[in-house]
Amino acid sequence: MTTIQRTAVITGATSDRGIGMTTARRYAREGWAVVILDLDGEKSAKVAADIGNEFNVPAFGHAVNVTDEVSVAAARDAVDTEVAAGNLPAVGALANIAGITSPVPFLETTLELWNKVMAVNATGTYLVTRAFLPGMLENKWGRIVNMSSVSAQRGGGVFGKVPYSAAKAAILGLTKALARELGDSGVTVNAVTPGAVDTNIRVGTTPELEAAIARDIPVGRTASTEEVAAAITFLSSEDASYLTGTTLDINGGSHMH
Template sequence: MNSTQRTAVVTGATSDRGIGKAVATRFARDGWGVVVLDLDAGKAKAVAADLSREHGVPSLGHAVDVADEASVDAALQAVRTAVGHDDLPAVGAVANIAGITSPVPFLETTRQLWDQVMAVNATGTYLVTKAFLPDMMDNGWGRIVNMSSVSAQRGGGVFGKVPYSSAKAAILGFTKALARELEDSGVTINAVAPGAVDTNIRVGSTAESEAAITGGIPLGRTATTEEIAAVVSFLASEDASYLTGGTIDINGGSHLH
């Protein structure tokens, strides 16, 4: 696949040690045009420029608050303008990577925390998918990849607790239900469920807690962001044409079912 064919939209794609940036980089390396969406417009534009310079692909960086419908719509319009007037190919994939976690025990949570975690993870996935899906359906081809977590499958037990596990479980249900509705549209939708990954998201973790997490992984280590990106890349490829409504586990054997 080369950059003249399709564009991948990636949310949450500016953190240096984040899964989103690794996914955006993998798409660029594979020859896709890339749209980098994140809260910080300057960072999004800088990452997009780096991808164009390093991989020779068209790119666009734009600010977005995935939990805000007006912000998502503004990003959609910017992408449509770029596709129509610049050298950015039509959107062929959406990777919903943006997310936040929380290690707060249930009885210490607040309604504000619950709403925030649900909004960024679950509502954000809903809003971004709903925005970009119609154009992919009109083109008769598309790939949606959603970021869930092993925490959704085993009820926490890694780092994020009840709000995070609930939001990530909602993404699994969303993915399955939408896969049924999409039927023969040419658009597939799948989720990935990573276990512990070497990112900055586990704020507040300690050496002891990290050792405990690693000790429960048969492969004896956390995943790299590039390993997650490789699976996302596959799900967005032509080769994954018969996969939809599924969840790909990337947990090093820490959760077997």
């Protein structure tokens, strides 16, 4: 078994075929202990146990609603208790992956939808980061990876229109400003901006729509969740020590700067 030195906390990681679950599995495969935080506590614990067994790493799951400060603090406290008990190594990485889309034309959006999309994507990233950052600063080592989207860069798309694009752009601002503020603390903050990824988000699309999406991508296909997970674990690695405030575009060339 690999020596386990650090724990990776992943939010939004219980969805089958989701980016979060694939990322959690990849962290474990690379020797990290993993913490799964998602809305359903039982499911989070089950996914964590399965990953822990499969990869022979310490694993822990807990409920979190990333939009709720009290829930986030409770999840962080539960993780701290596990670390203090010696069941998990210290938290070294946080992947803020929980998110929801807003596939609704602008004039059909409501303030409620806007607030919800901002809350889960942007406020959630803020709250979970604020909860886990002090521990990383204490250890003088940490990797925060935030889930944005190509929608933030090129102005929406099929699945993420105005509220989603705005929320994912807020995450890019948060990432850069925090990276600057943390400076040489040992904690880096980066973002990933996937294009279309093959997850359940695509269930219900038509073959015509899928073909139209693929035509717009130079490599001619959507990304696998594994391709996104690889970027996230790279940004969490020792090798990524000189990357902070940056954005990795995992979009098959669909948006170039």
